[in-house]
Amino acid sequence: MGDLEAEWTEETMQRITAENTALKQRVRQLTADNRTLDERLKAARSNLRFQDRRVADLEARVTEPAPKS
Incomplete structure (x- = not known):
């Protein structure tokens, strides 16, 4: 390594x-x-x-049967 360094300029x-x-x-x-x-x-x-959980929750609500009046 010393030989290599000797060839390098400042x-x-x-x-x-x-x-x-x-x-x-x-x-x-x-x-x-x-x-x-x-x-x-x-x-x-x-x-x-x-968001995936929220969409799944909303999809479940949409597919639930409507309450009877």
Whole structure:
């Protein structure tokens, strides 16, 4: 590894370090974005389950026989 590093210029090492820092920041941002999207997806699924139960309840009411007067 020492031989490889000896061939690198200071400018090259600075560029690689800067790119590495930028990539790490991008990974952090993508991880945060993924977490946010995952939370939204869970909320949407929960809302859908609620709506499915509500529709089933309304369908059951519609199919019940009408009360006799």
